[in-house]
Amino acid sequence: MINALADEDPDPSVVAGTLRAHGEPDPVDLTVRDVGAMREAAALLREVFAAERTEDAAAVLNRLLRNHTGRLRLTSHGGGTPWHPHLDHDDDAPWDEWFLASSCTALAVLVWDRQRPPGRICASPACQDVFIARGSGPERRYCSRRCATRERVAAHRRARSTGRPSGAA
Secondary structure, three states, X not given: OOOOOOOOOOOHHHHHHHHHHOOOOOOOOOOHHHHHHHHHHXXXXXXXXXXXXXXXXXXXXXXXXHHHOOOOEEEOXXXXXXXXXXXXXXXXXXXXXXXXXHHXXXXXXXXXXXXXXXXXXXXXXXXXXXXXXXXXXOOOOOOOHXXXXXXXXXXXXXXXXXXXXXXXX
């Protein structure tokens, strides 16, 4: 969702479609104002992904939880959904409050479970999408194979143009 909100002027119907694609039930009626407020929340969340160390990610999350969310509670939205945690003020919180609170909850669980930052910002200057670190292998630098391949090809082309082997520094 953070990536869907990265455009300067995201279309509310596109953002609503992203929410639906990730399980948010209808109605998902977003206004331009809703999306603007969600963009501000996404910018705050991007700080978590920019954190290099676990301590830094936790500090950002603690600040966001302290300054922007309500107390932890369980809700089933009146029996309409399975029981789940909420950090917002009520079940009818504005979209930006819901987005920030639910994202903080998920990211805090990832830090807690894995004891490392929950993800990164793609290392490709042409991308800058955020991504969740999955698995226990070596740390990823790119959000996708496509970005990693694009950067390897660009490095190879730069090396060829300077006459150095592509593995030389």
